[in-house]
Amino acid sequence: MDVVVSQIFTGLSTGSIMLLAATGLVLTFGQMGVINMAHGEFIMAGSYTAYVVQQATASAGASLLISLVLGFLVGGAMGVIIEITLLRHLYHRPLDTLLVTFGVGLVLQQVARDVFGAPAVNVRTPSWLSGSVEVLGAVVPRTRLFILVLALVCLAALAAALQYTALGRRTRAVMQSRDLAESSGISSRRVDLTTFFIGSGLAGVAGVALTLIGSTSSTVGQSYLINAFLVVVAGGLGQLRGALIAAFVLGLLQSFLEYSTTASVAQVLVFVVIVVFLQFRPQGLFSLKTRSLV
Amino acid sequence: MPRVRRRAVLPATAAVLGLVLTACGSRVGEDGAGAAPAESCVDTSGDSIKVGAINSLSGATAINETVIRDAIEFAVDEINADGGVLGKQLDLIAEDGASDPTVFAEKAEKLVTSDCVAAVFGGYTSASRKAMLPVFEDNGGLLYYGQQYEGLEDSSNIFYSGATTNQQIIPALDYLKEQGVTSLYLVGSDYVFPRTSNAIVKAYADANGIEIKGEDYLPLGATEFSTIVNKIRTADADAVFNVVVGDSLVAFFREFTAAGLTAADMPVMSMCLGEEEVAAVGVENVRDHLASWNYYQTLETPENTSFVEAFRAEYGADRVTSDPMESAYTGVHLWKAMVEKADSFDVADVQEAADGVSYDSPGGTVVVDGDNHHISKTARIGQIRADGQIVSVWESDGAIEPDPYLTTYDWAEGLAD
Numbered sequence: 274m275d276v277v278v279s280q281i282f283t284g285l286s287t288g289s290i291m292l293l294a295a296t297g298l299v300l301t302f303g304q305m306g307v308i309n310m311a312h313g314e315f316i317m318a319g320s321y322t323a324y325v326v327q328q329a330t331a332s333a334g335a336s337l338l339i340s341l342v343l344g345f346l347v348g349g350a351m352g353v354i355i356e357i358t359l360l361r362h363l364y365h366r367p368l369d370t371l372l373v374t375f376g377v378g379l380v381l382q383q384v385a386r387d388v389f390g391a392p393a394v395n396v397r398t399p400s401w402l403s404g405s406v407e408v409l410g411a412v413v414p415r416t417r418l419f420i421l422v423l424a425l426v427c428l429a430a431l432a433a434a435l436q437y438t439a440l441g442r443r444t445r446a447v448m449q450s451r452d453l454a455e456s457s458g459i460s461s462r463r464v465d466l467t468t469f470f471i472g473s474g475l476a477g478v479a480g481v482a483l484t485l486i487g488s489t490s491s492t493v494g495q496s497y498l499i500n501a502f503l504v505v506v507a508g509g510l511g512q513l514r515g516a517l518i519a520a521f522v523l524g525l526l527q528s529f530l531e532y533s534t535t536a537s538v539a540q541v542l543v544f545v546v547i548v549v550f551l552q553f554r555p556q557g558l559f560s561l562k563t564r565s566l567v
Numbered sequence: 568m569p570r571v572r573r574r575a576v577l578p579a580t581a582a583v584l585g586l587v588l589t590a591c592g593s594r595v596g597e598d599g600a601g602a603a604p605a606e607s608c609v610d611t612s613g614d615s616i617k618v619g620a621i622n623s624l625s626g627a628t629a630i631n632e633t634v635i636r637d638a639i640e641f642a643v644d645e646i647n648a649d650g651g652v653l654g655k656q657l658d659l660i661a662e663d664g665a666s667d668p669t670v671f672a673e674k675a676e677k678l679v680t681s682d683c684v685a686a687v688f689g690g691y692t693s694a695s696r697k698a699m700l701p702v703f704e705d706n707g708g709l710l711y712y713g714q715q716y717e718g719l720e721d722s723s724n725i726f727y728s729g730a731t732t733n734q735q736i737i738p739a740l741d742y743l744k745e746q747g748v749t750s751l752y753l754v755g756s757d758y759v760f761p762r763t764s765n766a767i768v769k770a771y772a773d774a775n776g777i778e779i780k781g782e783d784y785l786p787l788g789a790t791e792f793s794t795i796v797n798k799i800r801t802a803d804a805d806a807v808f809n810v811v812v813g814d815s816l817v818a819f820f821r822e823f824t825a826a827g828l829t830a831a832d833m834p835v836m837s838m839c840l841g842e843e844e845v846a847a848v849g850v851e852n853v854r855d856h857l858a859s860w861n862y863y864q865t866l867e868t869p870e871n872t873s874f875v876e877a878f879r880a881e882y883g884a885d886r887v888t889s890d891p892m893e894s895a896y897t898g899v900h901l902w903k904a905m906v907e908k909a910d911s912f913d914v915a916d917v918q919e920a921a922d923g924v925s926y927d928s929p930g931g932t933v934v935v936d937g938d939n940h941h942i943s944k945t946a947r948i949g950q951i952r953a954d955g956q957i958v959s960v961w962e963s964d965g966a967i968e969p970d971p972y973l974t975t976y977d978w979a980e981g982l983a984d
Contacts (some may be wrong), residue, residue: 279801282796284791287793290791386625391627392629395817398821403627403851404827486790487790487817487818488790488814488817488824489822492788496788496790531794531795532797532798536791537784547854
């Protein structure tokens with residue numbers, strides 16, 4: 274019995290990591306339509322932020338909390354720079370965006386290797402997150418509980434911001450109908466910039482959290498990017514609740530399949546499930562209902 | 568994309584190399600004694616002799632190979648300070664293998680046919696060795712490969728100064744069996760070394776009544792170990808046999824420890840966890856677990872004490888010396904001993920003289936087997952101490968003769984096919 278509970282938790286944990294990596298993409302890919310291949314490198318920037326902060330502060334606990342804030346700002350700032358210098362000129366040219374951001378990602382990886390060296394670096398886990406707790410007979414590492422909570426908090430904060438703040442309303446207005454929003458006096462350029470800042474910042478937060486699981490190298494972001502895109506596509510573009518459900522379903526699927534088969538077979542089966550699912554529901558779990566013809 | 572380009576460049580390079588070949592000085596093989604497939608162009612006329620090193624200083628395995636390069640340079644400097652080889656100073660030409668087997672092969676070809684080096688030291692992954700092997704065989708070069716590997720190979724143009732499977736994997740199993748272990752869980756990264764290694768483990772277990780409770784592989788660099796750790800925990804094996812390598816080790820041991828498993832309830836015997844990896848994983852996550860190597864920095868032999876001392880004086884007091892470094896370092900010294908015994912730099916003479924050449928390495932005296940080009944090595948099981956060092960808790964009864972095809976083990980029949 275405790276195996277089932279353990280695997281449910283592993284699935285939720287895997288899902289929460291995918292969700293954390295995907296939350297920013299829901300905004301930048303889902304809502305703005307930018308296929309940002311450098312999203313993984315914003316995650317990496319967050320991880321390295323955590324590393325740098327830990328080098329500078331004595332306490333692993335304090336540095337984690339500081340890193341979460343700084344990681345958001347660093348990721349966001351990188352997003353803003355790329356938005357202003359490149360993406361701004363490429364809206365409505367998705368293929369060019371894909372290639373350009375892929376190139377930016379490679380450049381950022383090389384920069385990371387030059388600055389921090391090719392070997393992976395490590396961030397110490399704070400003492401209050403080491404060890405595990407027992408939930409219904411299952412042993413649950415504290416780091417994974419932390420990431421689960423963090424992912425839900427980020428998602429909830431983003432949902433609340435989109436729903437209740439003026440900025441959120443403007444963002445939704447622009448995403449639903451750019452022309453109409455502009456003619457109502459909303460500066461779509463500023464909304465784009467802010468949205469991209471938040472989306473990229475969330476990637477930075479994901480990067481900080483991932484240092485609790487494994488080591489940090491220049492390719493850390495890449496390994497999470499595909500799953501993040503998967504979650505956004507399966508959940509429905511720009512749909513937060515879609516991403517939430519997709520991430521946890523995929524996580525649970527992966528964990529139970531891996532338990533009964535092997536890691537590589539499980540990965541293949543998960544892809545098969547997604548491909549079949551998208552055959553029947555190309556728009557994903559949820560889709561935005563608009564009256565537009567496109 | 569770059570690969571396609573490189574291939575296009577190769578014929579042109581070969582053409583240029585042809586010109587360079589004829590431009591070299593006096594030839595070792597000129598008297599016709601050398602039976603090397605291609606005529607050697609090694610220049611032995613001057614006060615110095617060129618040797619080469621290929622290690623990855625960039626890419627995925629740079630973390631492991633940079634320190635190996637240091638050990639090779641250290642050995643070369645040491646030999647030069649001691650008067651060189653046959654009165655000639657060594658001139659080390661160092662190349663970056665860039666963690667890419669294709670690059671390893673290209674650099675090897677450059678070193679052998681264009682720089683005309685007498686020997687090359689380096690190579691890390693089996694893929695890099697397999698890529699370089701035809702280069703050395705076709706051009707009559709010599710490679711000193713200093714890395715424990717999966718065995719099942721013997722090239723007359725390669726000397727293997729790292730452990731083969733019967734000097735690392737089998738001793739680890741012998742030790743576990745001696746400790747009363749009756750069931751094992753196998754976990755590894757998904758590539759040739761862990762797969763081959765676990766095939767040996769399974770054959771051994773089958774013959775020795777050890778139950779294999781499970782076997783799992785994750786891709787290189789994977790970080791999601793929670794399902795595997797769950798499987799391990801519920802399988803309740805006596806010990807874990809671990810062939811996870813590189814960055815994944817961090818994620819594996821963090822998950823293992825976070826799940827509440829300790830070395831006391833379920834020791835993990837690791838094949839690829841050296842002193843550097845312990846530092847990366849964090850000693851709090853691997854304390855008291857086991858490793859199987861031939862050398863640890865903590866060995867208390869006169870050779871090792873002076874090796875560690877001299878290395879640290881040169882490269883910094885915070886540096887560690889690990890098994891892969893020691894094997895590579897030993898490889899350079901073995902080449903020197905072989906050349907001196909042959910009284911010649913010629914590859915054929917060195918091959919001829921190799922059998923029985925010995926060297927007092929930091930890990931103990933090693934002897935070259937002239938038939939399979941491997942060396943005898945003492946196997947040691949180490950336990951990770953609280954300060955991150957690994958101490959030997961068990962040692963094989965003297966040096967173990969190399970047996971890359973496991974022909975002397977009945978239970979291993981058929982494994983080499």
